[in-house]
Amino acid sequence: MNPDICRERENATFNTETLTNMLDGSAEKTRRRREIESLVINDPDFQHDDPNFMSRSERYDAAVKKSSQMIMKLRDYGISDPEEIYFYKRTARRTFHEAFGLHYTMFLPTLYSQCTPEQQKKWLPLAENFKALGTYAQTELGHGTHIRKLETTATYDPSTQEFVLNCPTVSSIKWWPGGLGKTSNHAIVLAQLYTLGKCHGLHAFIVPIRCMKTHQPLPGVTVGDIGPKFGFEEVDNGYLKLENVRIPRENMLMKYAQVEPDGSYLKPPSDKLTYGTMVFIRAMIVGESARALSKSCTIAIRYSAVRHQSELRPGEPEPQILDYQAQQYKLFPLLAAAYAFTFVGQYMSDTYHRITGHINQGDFSQLPELHALAAGLKAFTTWTANAGIEVCRMACGGHGYLCCSGLPDIYVTFTPTCTYEGENTVMMLQTARFLVKCYRQAREGQQLSGTVSYLNEQQRLQPQPVSSRPTVVNINDLASLVEAYKLRAAKLVEVAAKSLQGELQRSISQEDAWNNSSIELVRASDAHCHYVVVELFAAKLSEISDTAVHSVLNTLALLYALHGITLNSGDFLQLSQITQRIKALLVEIRPNAVALVDSFDYNDEMLNSVLGRYDGNVYESMFEWAKRSPLNRTEVRSFIIFNIIQKK
Numbered sequence: 242m243n244p245d246i247c248r249e250r251e252n253a254t255f256n257t258e259t260l261t262n263m264l265d266g267s268a269e270k271t272r273r274r275r276e277i278e279s280l281v282i283n284d285p286d287f288q289h290d291d292p293n294f295m296s297r298s299e300r301y302d303a304a305v306k307k308s309s310q311m312i313m314k315l316r317d318y319g320i321s322d323p324e325e326i327y328f329y330k331r332t333a334r335r336t337f338h339e340a341f342g343l344h345y346t347m348f349l350p351t352l353y354s355q356c357t358p359e360q361q362k363k364w365l366p367l368a369e370n371f372k373a374l375g376t377y378a379q380t381e382l383g384h385g386t387h388i389r390k391l392e393t394t395a396t397y398d399p400s401t402q403e404f405v406l407n408c409p410t411v412s413s414i415k416w417w418p419g420g421l422g423k424t425s426n427h428a429i430v431l432a433q434l435y436t437l438g439k440c441h442g443l444h445a446f447i448v449p450i451r452c453m454k455t456h457q458p459l460p461g462v463t464v465g466d467i468g469p470k471f472g473f474e475e476v477d478n479g480y481l482k483l484e485n486v487r488i489p490r491e492n493m494l495m496k497y498a499q500v501e502p503d504g505s506y507l508k509p510p511s512d513k514l515t516y517g518t519m520v521f522i523r524a525m526i527v528g529e530s531a532r533a534l535s536k537s538c539t540i541a542i543r544y545s546a547v548r549h550q551s552e553l554r555p556g557e558p559e560p561q562i563l564d565y566q567a568q569q570y571k572l573f574p575l576l577a578a579a580y581a582f583t584f585v586g587q588y589m590s591d592t593y594h595r596i597t598g599h600i601n602q603g604d605f606s607q608l609p610e611l612h613a614l615a616a617g618l619k620a621f622t623t624w625t626a627n628a629g630i631e632v633c634r635m636a637c638g639g640h641g642y643l644c645c646s647g648l649p650d651i652y653v654t655f656t657p658t659c660t661y662e663g664e665n666t667v668m669m670l671q672t673a674r675f676l677v678k679c680y681r682q683a684r685e686g687q688q689l690s691g692t693v694s695y696l697n698e699q700q701r702l703q704p705q706p707v708s709s710r711p712t713v714v715n716i717n718d719l720a721s722l723v724e725a726y727k728l729r730a731a732k733l734v735e736v737a738a739k740s741l742q743g744e745l746q747r748s749i750s751q752e753d754a755w756n757n758s759s760i761e762l763v764r765a766s767d768a769h770c771h772y773v774v775v776e777l778f779a780a781k782l783s784e785i786s787d788t789a790v791h792s793v794l795n796t797l798a799l800l801y802a803l804h805g806i807t808l809n810s811g812d813f814l815q816l817s818q819i820t821q822r823i824k825a826l827l828v829e830i831r832p833n834a835v836a837l838v839d840s841f842d843y844n845d846e847m848l849n850s851v852l853g854r855y856d857g858n859v860y861e862s863m864f865e866w867a868k869r870s871p872l873n874r875t876e877v878r879s880f881i882i883f884n885i886i887q888k889k
């Protein structure tokens with residue numbers, strides 16, 4: 242064990258196992274998680290070479306094999322709990338997505354949430370036994386964000402009681418769905434529904450695309466892989482062109498809207514229920530932001546504890562780079578954000594399941610807030626985590642740029658979360674739409690609830706414009722900082738609403754007023770999400786009984802809140818005092834930095850990083866990894882080429 246990393250662990254002021262148990266929910270949950278992870282770690286079938294040594298085709302083939310092995314092994318172990326399946330898969334997947342990913346994350350959830358009981362009886366056994374292997378085909382070449390303008394059509398033919406599906410233009414070709422290119426034999430296709438000559442907008446249909454026996458594309462189906470991407474090498478994102486493909490009427494997902502045999506249309510209680518799967522994934526992505534950022538912090542902080550470089554005091558040995566204030570200022574606010582997002586991810590998942598429970602009982606009243614919260618937190622946390630992973634990579638110097646560091650793979654796998662499932666800017670504007678509506682309701686004296694209730698508070702406190710009030714904070718008191726973030730959010734929501742109002746008074750259209758206020762609208766959503774994150778971090782602290790853990794997390798929460806103020810100093814005051822306080826907090830966190838990342842409890846296999854190894858023996862393992870590179874399998878490859886050139 243590297244002596245530096247040993248010393249770091251000896252210096253910690255809290256028990257990492259206590260914090261790990263808290264993150265898992267209990268000591269028993271930690272035990273069970275580790276037990277499941279060890280099933281993968283000790284399984285020779287999952288001890289394979291680094292995908293970075295493979296071609297794209299080899300990576301895809303290996304991913305399909307791994308997905309298949311995981312299915313069989315989970316069955317053999319009798320593991321069926323969704324959370325335990327997730328622990329098993331994320332250990333086997335390491336940093337990468339799996340070939341069957343869309344089947345699990347979107348195809349199955351759509352069947353669960355949008356099929357009638359009769360349809361579930363038919364399709365769930367097929368899908369749960371992987372006879373029907375599916376994807377979620379919504380995006381087209383011409384449209385990803387603006388889904389009301391998607392062009393694929395599903396036209397009802399009452400004479401045969403079938404839908405006829407068509408992609409009438411090049412821009413209507415389905416493009417991007419994961420698992421579409423080679424893996425899936427079915428797709429949930431989002432198409433404009435036409436019946437009795439009328440268009441009823443976007444609806445979901447189960448479309449067979451390949452023969453379940455031969456896996457050949459079915460008649461009228463043109464399907465394939467869209468080619469190499471920035472990352473996601475294991476996933477065959479594909480294209481799909483449908484030409485007069487007929488499916489039975491019963492293949493329209495009819496839990497909310499129906500088409501009768503005669504073609505008559507029965508509309509849903511809300512036309513946004515078709516969008517439900519997107520809300521689910523957005524809510525789950527918040528937790529993915531926490532995991533990607535916490536893995537990156539684990540790698541960068543452990544490496545920073547064993548890397549010695551440069552000279553801090555003349556004549557002294559080279560210090561650990563973790564002792565540089567500049568290195569701490571890079572990494573510790575990200576460590577704080579990783580903990581903050583861990584708690585927000587838990588909150589978002591709980592809130593999603595609570596509200597969808599109400600929706601399943603027919604109460605749709607909280608759907609707008611769920612949509613706004615999932616959209617905003619997905620954008621807020623992915624933008625922060627995405628930038629943070631890059632900071633962690635660069636904080637590791639040249640070795641961070643090596644694939645064996647794990648950081649490039651974490652980055653290229655995570656970064657599309659800022660785009661898919663709702664492009665982040667568009668999502669922030671969706672949240673702003675909800676905030677402006679709530680602001681107007683508060684002004685009219687309506688009582689708000691949930692995460693926007695502060696808009697009432699700010700109205701009651703002082704009726705004059707919120708934006709005129711100074712923000713004074715006690716920079717050592719988290720509750721005071723929460724209030725500052727709340728006031729900032731209220732201010733920026735008011736600024737955005739007033740910008741809209743001003744634009745409208747210039748007698749331009751609602752749409753132009755909206756577009757001309759987009760900067761303020763996005764900033765208002767960002768401030769709202771930032772307040773929600775700080776508030777949830779503070780609320781989590783109130784649940785912690787262990788004083789040592791409470792103390793170290795309180796320090797992280799103060800750092801997160803104060804650092805956020807420096808990033809948005811225009812919205813707050815007292816900058817110089819805050820900078821000094823931040824420096825003091827960095828010093829406070831320093832002895833616990835490694836223990837704090839150890840508490841995330843990522844085993845080396847899942848971390849997949851020679852820099853972040855638990856034992857800190859970085860250089861030895863880097864050299865061993867490099868020697869396994871395919872280019873090193875022969876000694877004279879380049880020399881032969883060089884000789885050929887020389888002889889010409």
Ligand SMILES: CC/C=C\C/C=C\C/C=C\CCCC(=O)SCCNC(=O)CCNC(=O)[C@H](O)C(C)(C)COP(=O)(O)OP(=O)(O)OC[C@H]1O[C@@H](n2cnc3c(N)ncnc32)[C@H](O)[C@@H]1OP(=O)(O)O
Pocket residue numbers: 338342343346377379380385386387388389419513516517519520522525526529608609612661662663664667671674675678
């Ligand atoms: C565990 C998983 C972890 C990681 C994932 C792992 C693997 C997966 C890998 C990749 C998966 C990626 C899959 C995809 O990308 S699928 C495609 C995703 N596409 C999108 O997200 C499209 C984004 N665009 C939209 O959602 C919409 O176009 C829109 C931007 C929201 C605008 O819609 P529109 O109908 O035009 O709405 P508006 O006119 O703006 O508003 C009307 C009204 O509707 C409300 N609304 C909008 N959307 C929703 C919704 N989803 N739920 C509820 N309500 C919604 C909106 O608030 C407004 O309400 P008002 O009351 O204000 O009128």
Ligand SMILES: Cc1cc2nc3c(=O)[nH]c(=O)nc-3n(C[C@H](O)[C@H](O)[C@H](O)COP(=O)(O)OP(=O)(O)OC[C@H]3O[C@@H](n4cnc5c(N)ncnc54)[C@H](O)[C@@H]3O)c2cc1C
Pocket residue numbers: 343377378379380383384385386387416417418419473478657660661662663664665666667670
């Ligand atoms: C790795 C990956 C996996 C994917 N998997 C799937 C999948 O499985 N199934 C599927 O259906 N799709 C999938 N997608 C597609 C993804 O959902 C879309 O790329 C995403 O919805 C963004 O749409 P777009 O690509 O059309 O971007 P656009 O909407 O064209 O965005 C381009 C730019 O325009 C801006 N813009 C667009 N509209 C507005 C607006 N109203 N106001 C302000 N600015 C705006 C955006 O902010 C952005 O900067 C995947 C994409 C990726 C990268």
